[in-house]
Amino acid sequence: MSSLRVGPDPRSGDVLPDRRMPSGVDRVITGLSWWWVAASLIWLTPVIALAMGFPAVREEFGRIFGLAALGSAVVAPAVGFVVALIGRRRQARRRFAMMGAMSSVPILFFWVFGVLLAACPDGYHC
Numbered sequence: 001m002s003s004l005r006v007g008p009d010p011r012s013g014d015v016l017p018d019r020r021m022p023s024g025v026d027r028v029i030t031g032l033s034w035w036w037v038a039a040s041l042i043w044l045t046p047v048i049a050l051a052m053g054f055p056a057v058r059e060e061f062g063r064i065f066g067l068a069a070l071g072s073a074v075v076a077p078a079v080g081f082v083v084a085l086i087g088r089r090r091q092a093r094r095r096f097a098m099m100g101a102m103s104s105v106p107i108l109f110f111w112v113f114g115v116l117l118a119a120c121p122d123g124y125h126c
Contacts, residue, residue: 025087043069
């Protein structure tokens with residue numbers, strides 16, 4: 001199998017040369033990629049509902065949507081990286097590593113400024 005292609009080697013006779021048959025690993029990688037992309041939409045759903053005139057959605061389910069988005073932003077790249085590692089998909093491994101890095105920036109930002117520095121009283125240097 002060539003390292004540039006995701007599917008089986010077209011010279012093996014299993015696949016026509018101009019078409020590529022996606023394997024189960026490729027389908028899982030695609031699904032996890034879309035799940036990670038949907039995390040931002042999940043996070044914005046309560047705000048969109050509030051703008052559309054449904055304030056009860058934000059009040060009742062805002063925290064659940066926030067936790068679901070956080071879980072999607074963390075779990076999808078981690079699981080995708082493991083699947084790409086097992087499936088020997090180098091390009092997908094790089095993509096999931098970048099997804100994890102991009103997800104970690106806002107998470108670390110909120111953790112440092114929202115949790116760690118919020119525990120420091122005014123006037124004290126922690």
